[in-house]
Amino acid sequence: MGYAATTMPDPMNEDALQKELDAFDRDPKQEMGRLPAKHDDAGNVLATPFTAFSPADRRDGSFAVHRDAIRKSFSTVVDGVYVSLEDNIPGKAPIEAGDRPESLVEELKFVDLAAMDKAGLRKAALPARSQPWSDDYWAIYLGCLGKRYADPEFPDSDDWQDNRNYIRKHPAHKIASAGGDAVDLLSPSEKYDLLVGDDADLTAAMWAEGESYYRASGEVESWMGICHGWAPASYMLPRPKKPVTVPAASGTTKLTFYPADIKALASLLWASANTITKFIGGRSNDKDPATDENGRVISAKAFDTNPGTWHLAIVNQLGAAGRSLVIDATYDYEVWNQPVAAYEYRYFNPQTMKLVKTREDATVARDHYTRDRFKKYRSRDAASYVGVIMQVRYMVETDPEQRDGDKPSDDAANRVVYKYDLELNAQDRIIGGEWFTGKCHPDFLWTPPPDARAISPAEPMATGPWDAASALPPSWRHAGATAANRGMPLAKIVEALIRLSEQ
Numbered sequence: 001m002g003y004a005a006t007t008m009p010d011p012m013n014e015d016a017l018q019k020e021l022d023a024f025d026r027d028p029k030q031e032m033g034r035l036p037a038k039h040d041d042a043g044n045v046l047a048t049p050f051t052a053f054s055p056a057d058r059r060d061g062s063f064a065v066h067r068d069a070i071r072k073s074f075s076t077v078v079d080g081v082y083v084s085l086e087d088n089i090p091g092k093a094p095i096e097a098g099d100r101p102e103s104l105v106e107e108l109k110f111v112d113l114a115a116m117d118k119a120g121l122r123k124a125a126l127p128a129r130s131q132p133w134s135d136d137y138w139a140i141y142l143g144c145l146g147k148r149y150a151d152p153e154f155p156d157s158d159d160w161q162d163n164r165n166y167i168r169k170h171p172a173h174k175i176a177s178a179g180g181d182a183v184d185l186l187s188p189s190e191k192y193d194l195l196v197g198d199d200a201d202l203t204a205a206m207w208a209e210g211e212s213y214y215r216a217s218g219e220v221e222s223w224m225g226i227c228h229g230w231a232p233a234s235y236m237l238p239r240p241k242k243p244v245t246v247p248a249a250s251g252t253t254k255l256t257f258y259p260a261d262i263k264a265l266a267s268l269l270w271a272s273a274n275t276i277t278k279f280i281g282g283r284s285n286d287k288d289p290a291t292d293e294n295g296r297v298i299s300a301k302a303f304d305t306n307p308g309t310w311h312l313a314i315v316n317q318l319g320a321a322g323r324s325l326v327i328d329a330t331y332d333y334e335v336w337n338q339p340v341a342a343y344e345y346r347y348f349n350p351q352t353m354k355l356v357k358t359r360e361d362a363t364v365a366r367d368h369y370t371r372d373r374f375k376k377y378r379s380r381d382a383a384s385y386v387g388v389i390m391q392v393r394y395m396v397e398t399d400p401e402q403r404d405g406d407k408p409s410d411d412a413a414n415r416v417v418y419k420y421d422l423e424l425n426a427q428d429r430i431i432g433g434e435w436f437t438g439k440c441h442p443d444f445l446w447t448p449p450p451d452a453r454a455i456s457p458a459e460p461m462a463t464g465p466w467d468a469a470s471a472l473p474p475s476w477r478h479a480g481a482t483a484a485n486r487g488m489p490l491a492k493i494v495e496a497l498i499r500l501s502e503q
Contacts, residue, residue: 012344012346012389012391012417014355017346017348017355017389017417018354018355020419021348021353021354021355021419022353024353024419024436025353028294028373028436029291029293029294031436032291032294032296032435032436032437033291034437034440035440036416036417036418036437036440037416037417038414038415038416039414039415039416040412040413040414040415041393041412041413041415046414049414050396050397051336052137052139052222052223052225052227052336053066053222053223054221054222054223057221057223063223066221066223067328067336070228070337071444073228074277074279074446075274075275075276075277076276076277076278076279099280099281099305099306099309100280100309101280101309101312101313101316103278103279103280104278104279104280104313104317104325104445104446104447105312105313105316105317105321106321106323106449106450107316107320107321108312108316109316109320109321110312110315110316110319110320111312111429111430112424112427112428112429112430113359113386113422113424113428113430114359114428116315116319117359119319119320121315121319121320122344122345122346123319123342123343123344123345124315124318124319124322124342124343124344125341125342125343125393126318126322126324126341126342128408130235130322130324131341131395131408131411132231132234132235132324132339132340132341132395132411133234133239133240133263133395133406133408133411134234134395134396134397134398134410134411134412134413135230135233135234135260135263135264135267135397135398135400136149136225136230136260136263136264136267136397136398136399136400137225137226137227137230137397138225138226138230138264138267138268139222139224139225140160140209140210140213140220140224140225141158141159141160141163141210141219141220141221141222141224142156142160142163143160143163143164143167143187143206143207143210144189144206144207144209144210144225144226144268145187145188145189145192145202145203145206145264145265145268146167146187146189146190146203146206146207147163147187148167148185148186148187148190149187149260149399149400149401150184150185150400150401150402151185151186153166153170154166158222159219160210160211160213160214160219160220161214164207164210164211167203167207172186172187172190172193172194172203176194176248176250176253179253183253183254183255184256184402187203188257188260188261188262188264188265189202189203189205189206189264190203191255191257191261192265192480192484192489192493193484194248194249194250194253194255195246195248195249195255195472195480195493196249196472196476196477196480196481196484196490196493197249197250197472197477197480197481198249199477199478199481199485200477200480200481200484200485201481201484201485202484202485202487202488202489205484205485205486205487206487209487223336226267226268226271227336227337227397228271228337229266229267229268229269229270229271229272230263230267230270230271230337230397231326231337231338231339232270232275232326232339232447232448232454233263233266233267233269233270233454234267234324234339234395235323235324235339236270236448236452236453236454237266237270237494237495237498238498238502239259239406239407239408240259240262240263240266240406240497240498240501240502241259241405241406241407241501241502242259242404242405242406242501243256243257243258243259243402243404243501244256244257244262244468244497244500244501245257246468246497246500247469247470247471248471249471249472249477250471251470251471257497257501258401258402258403259403259405259406259501260400260401260402260403260406261400262494262497262498262501263400263406264400265489265493265494265497266494266498268488268489269454269456269488269489269491269494270454272456272486272487272488273454273455273456273488273491275448275452275453275454276448276449276452277446277447277448278446278447278448278449279444279445279446279447280305280309280313280444280445280446281305281328281442281443281444281445281446294373294374296373296374296377296434296435305441305442305443305444305445306432306433307388307420307421307422307432307433307434307435307441308422308423308430308431308432308433310418310420310441310442310445311388311390311420311422311430311433312430313325313445314340314343314390314392314442315343317447318340318342318343319343323447323450324339324340324341324447325339325340325445325446325447326338326339326340326445326446326447327340327392327394327442327443327444327445328442328443328444328445328446338394338395338396338414339394339395340392340393340394340395341393341394341395341413342392342393343390343391343392343393344390344391345388345389345390345391346388346389347359347361347362347386347387347388347389348362348387348388348389348419349361349362349364349387350362350364350369350371350372350385350386350387350421351364351368351369351370351371353387355389359386362386362387362388363384363385363386363424364384364385364386365383365384366382366383366384366385369385372385374434377434378423378432378434379423379431379432381423381425381426381431382423382424382425382431382432383424383425383426384423384424384428385421385422385423385424385433386421386422386424387419387420387421387436388419388420388421388422389417389418389419390417390418390419390420391415391416391417392415392416392417392418392442393413393414393415394413394414394415394416395411395412395413396412396413396414397412398410398411398412418435418437418441418442419435419436419437420433420434420435420436420437420441421433421434421436453491454491455491456479456482456483456486456488456489456490456491457482457483457486458479458480458482458483458486458490459479459483459490459491459492460479461475461478461479461482462475462476462478462479462480462490462492462493463475464476466492466496468496468500472493476490476492476493479492480493
């Protein structure tokens with residue numbers, strides 16, 4: 001994914017941060033409406049961060065509506081009942097009361113800043129072996145997993161029909177019959193179909209999804225893809241490390257699945273399987289939410305995840321438990337289902353708006369907080385306030401390539417800084433807070449439970465082992481084809497390819 005970048009100071013540089021705090025002090029509304037700068041791992045500011053949304057979607061706020069459509073498909077369990085966010089079940093509205101960190105993290109071990117400081121949790125990073133891996137979002141207008149990303153002749157056109165016509169003129173079965181190097185250039189779904197055999201048609205399912213949109217409106221929007229599958233797959237499944245060569249169902253053709261091919265199948269599996277999701281945050285499709293005189297979003301739904309919830313969630317999930325989570329910021333069109341890899345934070349005093357070294361110096365008693373711009377929104381139980389500036393490192397999409405290996409240094413990541421204060425009760429527990437970055441902050445946070453597995457309904461059909469030196473056993477082929485005809489790969493095949501890539 002390309003972007004323009006210019007070298008800038010470290011976003012956590014004291015001088016730069018203090019300038020931003022001073023700017024907020026002078027004109028909070030202007031500062032609250034400013035998009036925070038994004039940086040890559042080299043410290044370059046991203047002048048035009050990658051986004052899957054069109055300029056029109058960004059101008060009129062339609063990206064918020066598009067994201068809401070994806071969120072509706074998320075599922076969870078409420079009082080023992082399996083529901084999705086689009087369900088309207090009386091008495092069961094999990095998203096309405098979804099701003100509790102207990103709804104996301106497995107164990108809320110740390111609930112106050114003093115304990116976090118003592119445990120050394122002011123910063124945390126997942127080790128390289130556990131870092132979520134980058135992948136493409138496999139846009140539907142390019143055929144999703146039907147995209148022949150390694151084929152230099154593939155149109156890669158903005159028009160879905162151009163891409164589809166190319167595949168029709170150069171069908172996979174003819175390329176496979178002819179053999180040779182061209183087989184290596186087939187798409188991930190075409191390789192899957194050849195692996196499984198004649199009854200499999202995962203590629204047809206990939207192109208059919210785009211065709212339905214194309215017939216309805218004459219286009220396939222660029223944002224449509226499977227980033228909601230890549231994000232959890234990137235840390236729920238191991239990294240595919242090297243190419244895997246296995247026999248096709250014919251027994252004669254050899255198929256090489258590169259790490260990018262295996263990642264694609266893993267992302268599609270997690271995008272299409274009905275998996276339980278733990279989440280916090282609100283669902284809102286408000287394109288332009290109203291704000292008050294300070295630039296604070298007024299609507300409770302559009303306000304999204306409370307800073308207190310955010311802080312408790314990321315410190316307990318990433319810092320204490322060592323697990324990633326997925327962030328989505330509705331009103332920041334660039335962040336869209338990105339797995340988090342690291343965070344670090346420091347303090348400022350919300351009364352003086354000055355950076356400070358310690359939590360004690362950052363704490364302001366309620367009676368002494370005379371310059372509180374968000375006073376009317378505060379909890380009655382708040383006894384004191386602490387200012388926090390947090391930098392978050394999250395993984396971003398990369399273009400797929402046929403590489404002989406895949407490692408953490410091949411991933412791409414962005415960094416962004418969020419500013420907020422935390423409300424503490426009389427026992428110094430975090431109970432809430434206010435964003436100092438208006439519309440641009442972590443919104444909907446989610447993750448599968450640690451023991452979750454994405455599977456297709458056809459998994460039980462695949463019996464016995466596969467030694468990978470031979471073609472898939474008949475039961476695996478039947479199961480793989482059944483899953484493919486539902487638009488998803490067989491989990492046993494995907495997981496087997498990952499194991500082989502690790503050897």
